[in-house]
Amino acid sequence: MKTDRRGFMLGAFTGIGAAGVLYAMKRTWDPLPTVQHAGVTTINLNEINENELMIYKWRGKPIFVLKKTPDIVAKQSTNDLARDIIVGEAHYMLCIGLCTHLGCIPAYRESKHIFLCACHGAEYDSSAINTKAPAPLPMLIPPFKIKENNLVIGDEGLEYTKMKERGLLGLKKLDPYT
């Protein structure tokens, strides 16, 4: 009788131990939450102040997001406006923050509302359209999707597709003054 009870308890402990091992193994095999979301960066637009450049990271690249002031918007060209992401009343500039000359990271000059690349002097307007050589093209708009008050970088949404169809992403030259 005693032997049966000991055997039962040993079996129960062995069972619990095996379940623990299996659970630990499953946790090891399951992808980490960050890995599951690799390739996508979600930006909460509520945390962005006007005329303050926010820099995020997506697939190892810097992502610039600038919330424009009504003043900036009022002075915009057609191409500038077409590259804006509009959520509610707010206009946002989104781009990969790499100079299209040789890939340096331009700085934002808040007082002038321009981007300046210190490497060789290129400039961009507040929509990241190149305005001064040697930058040959606007800074590139990455794939994005608007989801409520978030920008999901890495997903292609309707607004991105429309910009792509209109040739506004930065793969071709745009005139900042038209």
Ligand code: FES
């Ligand atoms: S890398 Fe920006 S101007 Fe040359």
